[in-house]
Structure formats: structure tokens, C-alpha cells
Amino acid sequence: xxxxxxxxxxxxxxxxxxxxxxxxxxxxxxxxxxxxxxxxxxxxxxxxxxxxxxxxxxxxxxxxxxxxxxxxxxxxxxxxxxxxxxxxxxxxxxxx
Amino acid sequence: xxxxxxxxxxxxxxxxxxxxxxxxxxxxxxxxxxxxxxxxxxxxxxxxxxxxxxxxxxxxxxxxxxxxxxxxxxxxxxxxxxxxxxxxxxxxxxxxxxxxxxxxxxxxxxxxxxxxxxxxxxxxxxxxxxxxxxxxxxxxxxxxxxxxxxxxxxxxxxxxxxxxxxxxxxxxxxxxxxxxxxxxxxxxxxxxxxxxxxxxxxxxxxxxxxxxxxxxxxxxxxxxxxxxxxxxxxxxxxxxxxxxxxxxxxxxxxxxxxxxxxxxxxxxxxxxxxxxxxxxxxxxxxxxxxxxxxxxxxxxxxxxxxxxxxxxxxxxxxxxxxxxxxxxxxxxxxxxxxxxxxxxxxxxxxxxxxxxxxxxxxxxxxxxxxxxxxxxxxxxxxxxxxxxxxxxxxxxxxxxxxxxxxxxxxxxxxxxxxxxxxxxxxxxxxxxxxxxxxxxxxxxxxxxxxxxxxxxxxxxxxxxxxxxxxxxxxxxxxxxxxxxxxx
Numbered sequence: 001x002x003x004x005x006x007x008x009x010x011x012x013x014x015x016x017x018x019x020x021x022x023x024x025x026x027x028x029x030x031x032x033x034x035x036x037x038x039x040x041x042x043x044x045x046x047x048x049x050x051x052x053x054x055x056x057x058x059x060x061x062x063x064x065x066x067x068x069x070x071x072x073x074x075x076x077x078x079x080x081x082x083x084x085x086x087x088x089x090x091x092x093x094x095x096x
Numbered sequence: 097x098x099x100x101x102x103x104x105x106x107x108x109x110x111x112x113x114x115x116x117x118x119x120x121x122x123x124x125x126x127x128x129x130x131x132x133x134x135x136x137x138x139x140x141x142x143x144x145x146x147x148x149x150x151x152x153x154x155x156x157x158x159x160x161x162x163x164x165x166x167x168x169x170x171x172x173x174x175x176x177x178x179x180x181x182x183x184x185x186x187x188x189x190x191x192x193x194x195x196x197x198x199x200x201x202x203x204x205x206x207x208x209x210x211x212x213x214x215x216x217x218x219x220x221x222x223x224x225x226x227x228x229x230x231x232x233x234x235x236x237x238x239x240x241x242x243x244x245x246x247x248x249x250x251x252x253x254x255x256x257x258x259x260x261x262x263x264x265x266x267x268x269x270x271x272x273x274x275x276x277x278x279x280x281x282x283x284x285x286x287x288x289x290x291x292x293x294x295x296x297x298x299x300x301x302x303x304x305x306x307x308x309x310x311x312x313x314x315x316x317x318x319x320x321x322x323x324x325x326x327x328x329x330x331x332x333x334x335x336x337x338x339x340x341x342x343x344x345x346x347x348x349x350x351x352x353x354x355x356x357x358x359x360x361x362x363x364x365x366x367x368x369x370x371x372x373x374x375x376x377x378x379x380x381x382x383x384x385x386x387x388x389x390x391x392x393x394x395x396x397x398x399x400x401x402x403x404x405x406x407x408x409x410x411x412x413x414x415x416x417x418x419x420x421x422x423x424x425x426x427x428x429x430x431x432x433x434x435x436x437x438x439x440x441x442x443x444x445x446x447x448x449x450x451x452x453x454x455x456x457x458x459x460x461x462x463x464x465x466x467x468x469x470x471x472x473x474x475x476x477x478x479x480x481x482x483x484x485x486x487x488x489x490x491x492x493x494x495x496x497x498x499x500x501x502x503x504x505x506x507x508x509x510x511x512x513x514x515x516x517x518x519x520x521x522x523x524x525x526x527x528x529x530x531x532x533x534x535x536x537x538x539x540x541x542x543x544x545x546x547x548x549x550x551x552x553x554x555x556x557x558x559x560x561x562x563x564x565x566x567x568x569x570x571x572x573x574x575x576x577x578x579x580x581x582x583x
Contacts, residue, residue: 007458014416014461015423015438016454017446026458029516033459036517037405037472043479050477051484053306054292054533055336056557062332074199078427089425090437 002031100125102580105171105265105319112159112170119159119170123152123214126172130216130263133583137239139248139258141177142185143217148172151214158212167322169212174264176255177218178225179310180299181205188301189233190223192422192429192448202299203334204268204310204327211326216264219254223450224419225275225303227251228522229512232452237509240283241581242547246506249279249522252313256283259313261583266323267313272304273407274501274526276311277538281501281550284540284579286567287313288320289526291557292533293338295324296331304414305336307407307530315577317539317567321345324560340558348561349568354389356566358382359494363400367524370503373544378500381541381551381570385498388569395494397486400528402479407527408520409463409476415453416460422448455516484532491556496566499525501538501550525552535560539567540576548576 007027011018018026072085081088100122103111111117127145134140155170180186180198182205187193201209208215222232230238230253238253240246241261248257252269256279259267269276271289280287288311295310302308312323325345331337360382365375386392424430424444431443449457463472490497503524512519529536534557541551551570555563571577 002462006462010458010461010465013465014457015420015441015445016449016457017439017442018454019446022451022454026455029455030458030462033408033517033520034462034472037409040402040405040409040472040475040479043399043402043475043482045475045478045482048478048481050474051481052477053336054484054531055306056293056338056533059335060330060337060339061335070199077199078196080424080427080430080432087425090435090440092437 002027002034101129101262103265104315105322106316108171108265109167113165115159119152119155119214120149122170123148123172123216126216126264133261133263136244137241137257137261138236139219139238139254139261139263140174140217141187141189141220141235141254144184144215148214148216155212155214164212166211166326168208168326170214171266172214172216172264173208174216174219174255174258174267175205176221176252176267176269178221178270178301179204179268180301181215181218184218186218186301188224189221189235190448190450190453191234194429196427198299200299203296203331205299207327219252219258219267221254222251223453224301225251225270225272226415226452226456228274228278228519230254231509231513232450234450240506241583242284243506245508247282247509249282249502249506251275253279255313256280256285256287259283259285259315260581262580265315266319268310269313270300270308270310271530272307273411273530274523276313277501277526277536277550277552278522280313280538282506282548284548284576285313285315286317286320286537286539286577287311288324288537288560289529289535290324290328290560291535293336294535294558294560295327296334296337298331298333302418304411305418306414307411317537317564317571318346318349320537321349321564343561345561345564348565350565351569351572353385353566353569356390356496357494358385358390358392359395359490359497360392361397361400361490361497361499362394363397364499364525367503369521369524370500371505371544374500374504374549377542377544377549378551382498384570384573385566388573393494395490395497397490397528399479399482399486403483403528403531404520404524406476406479406483407523407531408459409472410480412456412460413464413473414460416457416464419453419457480531483528487528487532487534496563497554499552501525501552505544505547505549529554533557535563537563537567539570542576
């Protein structure tokens with residue numbers, strides 16, 4: 001079972017704001033979903049290596065050939081806010 | 097000649113090449129069909145009518161000159177809104193990307209454009225492809241053309257419904273756990289999930305990167321083969337895209353499946369939740385394949401019962417990492433009513449994502465977090481290896497495997513929304529193929545009380561030609577795929 005504190009901790013790790021209703025909803029739903037996941041413990045995985053990828057190859061590498069990049073205004077066209085061809089964000093460090 | 101919107105992609109391509117119809121006429125016919133029907137079905141998030149007619153004109157010029165003509169030249173298509181289209185909104189049916197216009201085309205879009213295809217518009221989906229009913233679209237649900245009170249399945253429900261309703265002769269979708277095959281089954285169209293690495297994922301907005309694959313929807317296996325032909329093959333921008341040569345898929349459509357070994361995985365037919373009428377239709381389809389000379393044999397995929405649980409750990413885990421990029425800084429929705437960086441980040445994600453996406457981010461973050469990683473994520477990855485081994489063993493004895501694509505027919509809108517795990521169980525037959533990275537196709541195989549039932553044909557890695565051959569052989573002796581909903 002997942003408690004309220006765990007939900008808040010996970011939400012913080014995910015940087016996901018949640019309303020009080022969502023905290024309670026996810027507490028119930030995640031608990032219920034994870035109960036179904038318990039079936040995995042029944043699988044005999046002794047000696048089995050984890051499979052991260054279904055790809056049948058290692059990475060396919062390409063030649064490292066320089067290509068023109070995008071002009072800044074194209075990449076900034078979707079930016080919520082910008083200034084002097086930079087993304088504008090809130091202050092990261094507080095003034096002391 | 098039947099009405100233009102009733103043509104299959106192959107039929108339309110022939111008429112275009114013979115100059116009996118023009119791409120502009122064909123495109124206009126589908127745009128009119130969308131205009132007439134989509135108010136009720138809501139398959140499209142965006143109809144790009146002007147662009148479509150412009151592309152159709154260019155295609156007509158190519159056809160007139162007889163230069164660079166491919167089977168897709170002049171063919172209008174619908175594109176799932178998870179595939180990046182340069183300067184055209186690509187929303188993933190999310191508030192987060194409602195106004196996002198990608199500065200580039202997905203590789204599949206470049207290839208379709210090079211082949212002279214026409215884009216009709218972008219199709220609705222479960223937000224970020226997370227869902228099995230298209231009800232998790234942040235904008236509106238899509239309705240199943242066979243019964244407007246029911247879902248078309250998902251997450252590529254818009255693409256499936258568009259083809260089913262004759263609003264497009266073909267479409268692209270994406271399949272992470274069944275998101276092409278399940279809606280194809282529920283809407284009576286063909287939907288193909290290629291082998292992992294067969295089609296470039298460059299420009300496919302990432303959900304679960306080890307599982308995602310783009311694939312086609314169409315009315316016939318032949319049409320799906322033509323679409324796959326156009327989009328398959330290596331791409332320098334996707335390091336997981338395979339250099340394995342792409343065969344000539346339509347050349348393999350011989351109609352001949354005598355002696356082919358078709359496996360029937362017993363676990364799929366005994367799965368809890370499979371509707372008896374769905375199983376019956378599936379058994380009838382197997383009988384047709386037997387009559388065509390295929391050798392039917394039972395096989396076991398013993399770890400099937402762990403598939404849904406393993407998938408709903410692995411996919412949300414990957415999603416929680418992939419969706420970390422939505423921070424309100426570079427693009428997308430951005431909460432601005434604060435000067436606090438952390439509050440802005442939390443609220444951007446709180447208001448930008450819908451409930452199912454949040455649920456999966458939470459679930460994925462949980463199973464990756466300290467103390468739970470080994471018990472959940474690592475265990476799921478080991479089970480994934482066992483599921484992949486099941487298929488390796490099965491394909492030593494069989495050429496393809498067949499099962500229903502979905503345990504049920506299309507369900508009512510709202511029916512499964514309140515219980516997430518019930519919704520997840522829709523994917524029980526489609527998930528294992530994604531976990532193992534093999535290919536699969538769903539084709540129309542009959543009806544249960546007027547609602548379509550799809551047959552899933554699974555093939556080994558890069559055996560698309562084989563599953564298409566079986567699908568095509570089945571369609572030569574059945575007419576389910578020619579039936580249309582009354583709209």
C-alpha cells in the first residue's frame with residue numbers, strides 16, 4: 001500500500017504538482033495498480049539477465065559529418081519566453 | 097467506379113497512374129468526407145486542407161510527367177499527432193504541446209513527402225499515446241464509426257477511425273503496447289506494428305523508447321505493405337533503426353500459405369477477460385487459414401500472464417524519464433504566474449499533463465525510485481527477457497502466431513475510465529510483441545453483434561513480409577475488410 005507521504009515524495013521526484021484530490025486519487029490508484037504488479041514476484045527469474053531493449057543490435061553509428069544546424073530563431077520559435085536569443089527563465093539562484 | 101472515398105489505397109494508386117482520377121479530385125473527396133463526418137467521429141485534431149490540396153497538385157504534376165511516381169504519389173493520408181510535422185502543430189493530444197510547431201519533420205514524414213503522398217491532417221490520440229481508448233485525449237474523445245457510443249480503441253484511435261470511416265485510405269500511427277493493432281481491431285481496419293528498429297523513430301515524440309514503433313493503418317494488407325515499404329529502412333538519425341535490408345513487401349503477397357506453420361498460443365485463448373464471441377470469431381479465422389493449407393499447431397508462451405504487469409512497469413518508467421523534458425522552458429505549456437523556479441516547474445507539469453499521463457509519470461517514477469528499483473523495474477526487465485525467450489522458442493516451431501488482437505470488442509465511452517487497470521488489460525494480447533520487439537498485424541476477421549473483431553498475426557523480428565502474406569491470403573478469401581459502418 002502506498003501512503004500519502006510516498007505519493008508526495010514521488011511527485012516531488014517527478015517535479016509534478018498535484019492537487020489534494022490528485023494526491024488521494026493516486027494514492028488509491030497506485031496502490032491498486034501495484035497490487036496487480038505483485039504477480040511478477042511469482043516469475044522464476046533465476047539466472048535471467050534483465051532485458052532493457054528489444055533491439056537486436058548495438059547502436060548503429062553514422063559517420064560524424066558536420067551538418068548545418070538550425071538558426072537560433074527557429075529553435076526559439078516555440079519558446080514560452082526569450083530575450084536576446086536566449087531562453088528566459090526564473091532566477092535559479094536567490095540573491096543573498 | 098465506386099465513390100472515391102471507398103477506394104482502397106491500391107485501387108486509388110492504379111487510377112491515379114492511369115490518369116483516370118487526379119490527386120486533387122481524390123484529396124477533395126476525402127476532405128469532403130471529413131467535412132461531412134468528422135463532426136460526429138472526431139478523428140482529426142487538425143485538418144490541413146490547403147496544404148493537402150497543394151501537395152495534391154504537386155503530385156498531379158509528378159503523375160503527369162511520369163517522374164518519381166511511387167505507389168503513394170497523390171495518395172491522401174492521415175497522420176497521428178505524435179509524429180512531428182514541420183511548422184504544423186504536433187500536439188500529442190496534450191495541453192502541454194497544444195501550440196507546439198516542430199522545426200523539423202519526422203523521418204517518416206520526409207519519406208512520405210519524397211514518395212509524393214498527401215497529408216490530410218493530424219489525428220487524435222490518447223495523450224502522449226498513453227491509453228487504449230483515445231478518451232485520454234486532452235481535447236475530445238474519438239468515436240468508433242461502428243457505434244458512436246463506443247471508443248475506437250487507442251492510443252491511435254483517430255487514425256483507425258479515420259480509415260474505418262473512409263476519411264482516409266491509409267494512416268500512420270504508433271504502437272508501444274498495442275496502440276496500432278488494438279484500435280485497428282476495434283475499427284475493422286488493418287494495423288501493422290513493425291519490428292522494433294524497422295521504422296525510424298526520429299521525430300516520433302517519445303513515450304517509451306525501447307517499445308515505440310511507427311506503423312501503418314489501411315483497409316488491406318496490400319495497402320499496409322505499400323505504406324510500410326515507403327517508411328521502413330535505416331536512418332542515420334535513429335541509432336536503433338536497423339540496417340537489415342527492406343524486402344519488396346508486395347512481391348511477397350502471393351496468396352500462398354500452404355504448409356506455413358501457424359502457431360496458436362494456448363495462453364492467449366485462455367486469458368481471463370476474453371469474450372467468448374471474440375474467441376469464437378478467432379477460431380473461425382483459424383479454420384479459414386487451415387482451409388488455405390496452413391499447418392495449425394498449438395504452442396505455449398508460458399510467461400504471457402506476466403506481460404501486462406511487466407509492461408506497465410517498463411513503459412511508465414521510460415515515460416517518466418522521457419517526459420522529464422516538459423519543463424516549460426524550451427517549448428510547450430509554461431506556467432508563468434510565479435517567480436519561483438520550482439513552483440513554475442511543478443505547475444507547468446500539473447496543468448500541462450492530463451490524468452493518465454500523470455498517473456504513468458507517478459508509477460514510472462515510483463518503480464525507478466530508490467528501494468523499489470530492484471523489486472519492480474529490474475524484475476520487470478527480467479520477465480521481459482523471459483517473454484522474449486517464449487517467442488524465440490515459439491518461432492523455432494512456427495512461422496507466425498495467431499490470436500485475437502483484443503480480448504473484447506469496442507467498449508462504451510466512459511466504461512473503463514474509472515479503473516485504470518481494467519483499461520490496461522485491453523493490451524494483454526498486444527503487449528508481449530512490443531516487449532519482445534517482434535512484428536504484428538491486426539486484420540478484420542469477423543463481427544460480434546455488429547462490432548468488429550480483429551485477428552492478430554505475430555511474426556518474428558523482420559518477418560513483416562510473412563505476416564503480410566498471411567493477412568493478404570486471408571483477405572483474398574474473406575470480405576470482412578470490405579464491410580463499412582453505416583454512417
